[in-house]
Amino acid sequence: MPETITRACGHTTEFTPKGDQYDEARREKCRRKRCPECGKAKNEADNAAQKENPQRAGSGRIKKGQEVKHLPVETVLMLWRKADGSWEGKLLTAEDPAVTADANGLMSVVQKLARAWLKSQGAKLQGKS
Numbered sequence: 001m002p003e004t005i006t007r008a009c010g011h012t013t014e015f016t017p018k019g020d021q022y023d024e025a026r027r028e029k030c031r032r033k034r035c036p037e038c039g040k041a042k043n044e045a046d047n048a049a050q051k052e053n054p055q056r057a058g059s060g061r062i063k064k065g066q067e068v069k070h071l072p073v074e075t076v077l078m079l080w081r082k083a084d085g086s087w088e089g090k091l092l093t094a095e096d097p098a099v100t101a102d103a104n105g106l107m108s109v110v111q112k113l114a115r116a117w118l119k120s121q122g123a124k125l126q127g128k129s
């Protein structure tokens with residue numbers, strides 16, 4: 001028997017329980033999410049906001065791996081290799097707050113610097129930090 005579930009956006013969806021132990025979890029997931037139309041609208045609004053103001057990252061969501069692309073034009077990084085072979089880096093164009101990071105790999109340190117800068121600008125990052 002299909003049930004009617006109210007989504008996070010206020011719209012309702014039909015939900016058909018499968019009769020196994022995961023029904024309640026699926027119901028809960030359904031309640032927490034927007035309906036497909038509203039999800040799509042939200043996504044488009046986010047993308048538009050991002051296009052308009054790429055530096056500030058709009059309503060905020062930046063995908064993992066895309067951080068570097070959100071650094072401002074003319075960002076200058078300084079990277080130096082440490083005695084143990086790991087890398088340390090600093091964003092020379094960011095002073096307040098200062099942005100520094102260290103990592104074993106060169107690309108990881110660049111990524112970490114970008115994430116740290118974005119966080120200092122109030123961006124919400126997706127995935128683990």
Ligand SMILES: [Zn+2]
Binds near residue numbers: 007009011035039
């Ligand atoms: Zn909706």
